[in-house]
Amino acid sequence: MNEQRPPRALRMSYLVASIAGVGFFAMSVLLLGVWPGQVLEEQTRVMSPEHPLGLSASERRGREIYSREGCAYCHTQQVRYLHSDMERFGAPTLAWETRFDYPHLWGTRRIGPDLARESGSHPADWHFVHFYAPRSVVADSVMPAYSAMFDGSPDRPKQDARDLVAYLETLGRDRELAGSEGEAHARANCNCDKDEMSQMAFHAPELNANPHKTRRTGSPPALVTGSESRGKDLYARNCASCHGPQGRADGPGAAGLHPPPTNLAEHYYRYDRLSIVLTNGIAGTAMPAWRDFSIADRSALATFVRTLYVPQPxxxxxxxxxxxxxxxxxxxxxxxxxxxxxxxxxxxxxLRIAPSNFRTGRPTLGETLRVLRNGIDGTQMAPWGADTNGRLSEAELSAVAYYVRSLLVVQSSD
Ligand code: HEC
Ligand code: HEC
Ligand code: HEC
Structure with a gap:
């Protein structure tokens, strides 16, 4: 029997292999599962404000409806560390912002826009009309209609629609509430001074820069005379859904909006007024901001809107x-x-909605009298006529209508 036995090391190879196998398995669990989880938890803990707002009962129900209806198949809820994302949606999402998000609804595909900063972007009346029939406010929308959440019209939302809107209003809210103090706190604690990528989270031009987000302030770029045909085209695709093809406030989206879209045939506007409106939208109303349009496009739109006005003697x-x-x-x-x-x-x-400026725009006499008699639905502009237990006689009513129309300041450049 001179059969040679293999060397000891080889005889033990099964043991080495199994220890290595178990070892690598354990290491990958630690490195890929446990460790990142801990880093994330730590990050969330140190960067989060002390008492981030949880969800109310209605907001929680809205969240369930959001996942039930599969909104996450088309919408993400995470602003990535990319310039294109930051420009469009605002500051990149920090881990703590999704602290209560179990299971998370981050989504993986963007067929519609990211919703991580949706709160404050649109008022409830816009959301209701949009859910009821997306194309009545956004002409080219491929979002499905959720009219089953309504009793036959966008003015009559069921509880589901209300809850869903309540939930959308929570997206981005915590970061907004944390404010500059919260940003400073997160930045001081993130331990990421050297990490260029992480620093981007704090260098976004605006915290909530969703292009649709409406604001009352901000100095807009000067608009000049633009291409009328380009303006006409842009108007048909983006504005006619609400303002109607001739600007007469009779688009399909108009019915459910409070205040309703302005009748552009009955208003003369200076360019500087249109510049403010198109750049910032009108806070508190369904009128979106159009900051994502170039200045040339906004000029073209302004030029076209001015052609809709029908002057009267x-x-x-x-x-x-x-x-x-x-x-x-x-x-x-x-x-x-x-x-x-x-x-x-x-x-x-x-006031939730800013009062009109009579120096930069002027409604026709007929429109002014209508507003004075009826008020404007959805705003604090009340009816003033004698028949609505108002405070003004007929003579006073027409006198003040003439007077406000005399306040327009015409610019030589217009
Ligand atoms: C088939 C894909 C799809 C599904 C499903 C979908 N959406 Fe959309 N959504 C879109 C598209 C595309 C847009 C952009 C056009 C528009 O505004 O209608 C959009 C726009 C939106 C906007 C406006 C965002 C903004 O600020 O302009 C909101 C809010 C929204 N969707 C919410 C929802 C909710 C809530 C659900 C689930 C009930 C949902 N969406 C389901 C595709 C979808
Ligand atoms: C979702 C519906 C909607 C869309 C789309 C929309 N608007 Fe409006 N718009 C409104 C509403 C509502 C108001 C009235 C707000 C108010 O009473 O202050 C308004 C007001 C205006 C005003 C009057 C502003 C003022 O200071 O009196 C102008 C001008 C205007 N829109 C132009 C446009 C243009 C141009 C577009 C397309 C690029 C557009 N709108 C798209 C709903 C819309
Ligand atoms: C409580 C505040 C308030 C008072 C008081 C008030 N308004 Fe208004 N007014 C508003 C608001 C808010 C709007 C709506 C702006 C909008 O829809 O964007 C408005 C709109 C108007 C408009 C419509 C302008 C347009 O471009 O279509 C006219 C005209 C007007 N007011 C005239 C008057 C007159 C005249 C008086 C006094 C008799 C008066 N308002 C008193 C708040 C007020």
Whole structure:
């Protein structure tokens, strides 16, 4: 029997292999499962504000409806560390923002826009009309309609639709509430001074820069005369759904909106006014901001909107009527519309929707009288006529209508 036995090391190879196998398995569990989880947990702990807001009962139900309806198949909820994302949606998502998100709804495909910063982007009336029939506000939308969540019209949302909108209002809310103090706290604790990528989270141009997000302030770029045909084309695709093809506020989306879209055939606007409106939208209303359009496109739109206005014969006024109008205005209107009509009265900070500026735009006489008799649905502009237990007589009503129309300041460049 001179059979040679294999060397000891080889005889033990099965043992080496199994120890190595178990070892590598354990290491990968630690490195790929346990460790990142701990790093993330630590990051969430140190960067989160102390008491981030949880979800209310309605918001939680909305979240369930969001996952039940498969919204996450088309919408993500994470702004990535990419310039294109940051420009469009705002600051990249930090881990703590999804602290309560179990199971998460981050999504993987963007057929629709990212919703991580949706809160404050649109008012509820816009969401209702949009859920009811997306194409009635966004002409080219491929989002399915959720009309089953309504009792036959966007004005009659069922609880499901209300909950869903409540949930959308929570997206981005915690970061917004944490404010600059919260940003400073997160930055000081992230231990990422040297990490260029992580620093991007704090260098976004705006925290919530969703292009649709409406704001009342911000100095817009000057718009000039643009291409009317380009404007016409853009208008048909983006604006006619609400404002109607001729600007007469009769688009399919108009019915459910409060306040309703403005009748552009009845309004003269200066370019600087249109620049503010198109750049910032109108806070508190369904009128979106169009910041994602180039300045040339916004100019083209402004030019086209001005062509929608149908001028009407302007009567010349006796001085005594203007004097009466000025008196009525000072007593009843100046606290909101401002003493010079610039929309900057003392009560402005209490109003959800800013009062109109009469110096940069002018409604026709007919429209002005209609507004004074009926008020504007969805705003604090109340009816003033005698028949609506209002405070003004017919004579005062027309006097003040003439008066506010005299406040327009025409610019030589217009
Ligand atoms: C088939 C894909 C698809 C599904 C499913 C879908 N959406 Fe959309 N969604 C879109 C597209 C595309 C847009 C962009 C056009 C538009 O505004 O309608 C959009 C836009 C939106 C917007 C407007 C975002 C903004 O700020 O402009 C919201 C809010 C929204 N969807 C919410 C939802 C909710 C909530 C659900 C589930 C009930 C849902 N979507 C399901 C495709 C989808
Ligand atoms: C989702 C519906 C909707 C769409 C789409 C929309 N608007 Fe509006 N728009 C409104 C509403 C609502 C108002 C009225 C707000 C108010 O009462 O202050 C308004 C007001 C306006 C005003 C009057 C602003 C003022 O200061 O009086 C102009 C001008 C205007 N929109 C232009 C446009 C243009 C141009 C587009 C397309 C690029 C557009 N809108 C798209 C809903 C919309
Ligand atoms: C409580 C504040 C408030 C008072 C007081 C008030 N308004 Fe208004 N007014 C508003 C608001 C808010 C709007 C709506 C702006 C919008 O829809 O964007 C408005 C809109 C208007 C419009 C429509 C302008 C347009 O471009 O279509 C006219 C006209 C108007 N007001 C005239 C008056 C007159 C005249 C008085 C006094 C008799 C008056 N308002 C008093 C807040 C007020």
């Amino acid at each position: 302007e009567p010349t006024l006796p001085q005594n009527l203007l004097d009466l109008g000025a008196r009525v205005y000072k007593e009843n209107c100046a606290q909101c519309h401002g003493s010079t009509g610039a929309g900057d009265g003392t009560a402005v900070s209490e």
